[in-house]
Amino acid sequence: MVQETKWHSWFTGNLPKGCAQCVQGRKLVLFITGKCGQSCYYCPVSEKKFGHDVVYANEWQITDPDNPTELLEEAKLTEAKGAGITGGDPLMNVNRVCDYIELLKKEFGERFHIHLYTPLQLVTEKNLSRLYEAGLDEIRFHPDIDDEKWWGRMELALKFDWAMGVEIPALPGKDVETMHLIDYISDKLDFINLNELELSDTQVSHYKLNPEEHEPKDELSYGVKGSKDMALRMARYAETKGLSAHFCTAKLKDAIQVGNRMKNRAKNVALPVDKVTEDGLLIRGVLYIEGLEPGFDYQERLINTSVDLEAKRTELIKKNLFKEHEIFIDVPKKRFIVSRRKLKRYAKELKRIWYVPAITEEQPTSQSLELEIDYL
Ligand code: SF4
Numbered sequence: 001m002v003q004e005t006k007w008h009s010w011f012t013g014n015l016p017k018g019c020a021q022c023v024q025g026r027k028l029v030l031f032i033t034g035k036c037g038q039s040c041y042y043c044p045v046s047e048k049k050f051g052h053d054v055v056y057a058n059e060w061q062i063t064d065p066d067n068p069t070e071l072l073e074e075a076k077l078t079e080a081k082g083a084g085i086t087g088g089d090p091l092m093n094v095n096r097v098c099d100y101i102e103l104l105k106k107e108f109g110e111r112f113h114i115h116l117y118t119p120l121q122l123v124t125e126k127n128l129s130r131l132y133e134a135g136l137d138e139i140r141f142h143p144d145i146d147d148e149k150w151w152g153r154m155e156l157a158l159k160f161d162w163a164m165g166v167e168i169p170a171l172p173g174k175d176v177e178t179m180h181l182i183d184y185i186s187d188k189l190d191f192i193n194l195n196e197l198e199l200s201d202t203q204v205s206h207y208k209l210n211p212e213e214h215e216p217k218d219e220l221s222y223g224v225k226g227s228k229d230m231a232l233r234m235a236r237y238a239e240t241k242g243l244s245a246h247f248c249t250a251k252l253k254d255a256i257q258v259g260n261r262m263k264n265r266a267k268n269v270a271l272p273v274d275k276v277t278e279d280g281l282l283i284r285g286v287l288y289i290e291g292l293e294p295g296f297d298y299q300e301r302l303i304n305t306s307v308d309l310e311a312k313r314t315e316l317i318k319k320n321l322f323k324e325h326e327i328f329i330d331v332p333k334k335r336f337i338v339s340r341r342k343l344k345r346y347a348k349e350l351k352r353i354w355y356v357p358a359i360t361e362e363q364p365t366s367q368s369l370e371l372e373i374d375y376l
Pocket of ligand 1: 036038039044088
């Protein structure tokens, strides 16, 4: 029977281990490169990443991919128990993938579960063998459902002792093609994972979902109408073939996977002056330096302005506005995180000396993205 999980997803058979950790926010999402030789019309990768050889650990862009200490830091801050490697086509940089798998296993142990998603273009016995030797636990293929020419490459994975599956979006109107794929893999691979198809404003140029054919299912969601029904039909079909299936909704990703990860991270990055909300957001007292508050050209202003934050902090303490333990420097954003009580009390005085006091609600991510700013 296809059953609903408590995480807004559906499954039949066994839930893949990669998914079980992911729904708890315990999987680090490791975007290994934006390079990819495919041009799927539903590609969910943003323009900022697609085609660029960039690495992200969750939302954190790794400064130097050859020295990925930030990757380990992000895994620790989010209390990750595993990683899901994605792209782009990760096999475009198979050396990096293998190095990172080895690094993560060395740092967090053999039980740190790693799965990888890959289209078929670069799937060869040699590449699979390298991934297996590096310690990959689970491989998820992303075949072109309209073209069978490379499907046979999935069978190369049968030579290795790992979990194997297919991961594709649930495309309304593609029942016949998806059923054909299920027929093909049902006696070979362990599972199919279907993702709810989503619309977005920031997709790559080869993204050709016709907004008239693919409407959002409701005003609150980017999920495409018909994708969920199609996925459930396919899960029931997979069940008749004895294949495990999991349908992962947009809501699961936003509310559960990312939400749980935020909560884990918030616990570890909150400063003593921060308040952590139930949703894992941070309520903060923030002291921006005038001219460096968020707004037009924010990143450019941050890059082009040099400020002696240590000296400014000392001055604010000397003026008796904050005590040592009530004011922290936020280097990337060139601002201070301070006691909310003191910020409110001294707001007028702080404005007089060219500061911009505000109470913010922020994501606990590497970018500390402000979701709300309440200027005092
Ligand atoms: S969906 Fe995946 S395989 Fe297809 S173009 Fe985008 S990154 Fe490449």
